[in-house]
């Protein structure tokens with residue numbers, strides 16, 4: 717019986733660690749690739765660009781794979797071709813996991829301060 721406990725602990729450790737790594741890689745990619753420029757610091761989107769935060773992972777994966785394959789439903793969405801094209805398979809998975817599990821507090825590092833934007837407060 718003891719053996720099984722050890723095995724379960726090892727497995728749990730491995731999967732949670734793996735999750736954290738993938739999430740972190742997706743997080744880095746999101747800002748390095750400049751996705752935030754259109755989809756927002758918190759992936760919240762705007763009136764023009766769709767929100768990505770906490771959307772279904774399968775949906776995000778499908779969308780990014782389609783864009784990479786040159787498939788889009790509208791001319792507007794063709795903007796995504798260049799961005800998706802620059803992503804490796806693994807990066808698409810990392811971004812999709814990160815976005816589907818998006819936690820707002822992590823992205824505050826990338827918040828643009830009002831000073832930079834010329835705001836008064």
Ligand code: HEC
Nearest residue numbers: 749750751753754765766776779780792793795796799811
């Ligand atoms: C220049 C602006 C721009 C950048 C940068 C950009 N996107 Fe997009 N993205 C768009 C537009 C425009 C659409 C399509 C909106 C539509 O279908 O009407 C879109 C759609 C998407 C969708 C589909 C969302 C949905 O709900 O249908 C995903 C997923 C996505 N982008 C991910 C990303 C990722 C990941 C990056 C960074 C690698 C990125 N985008 C960078 C403009 C951008």
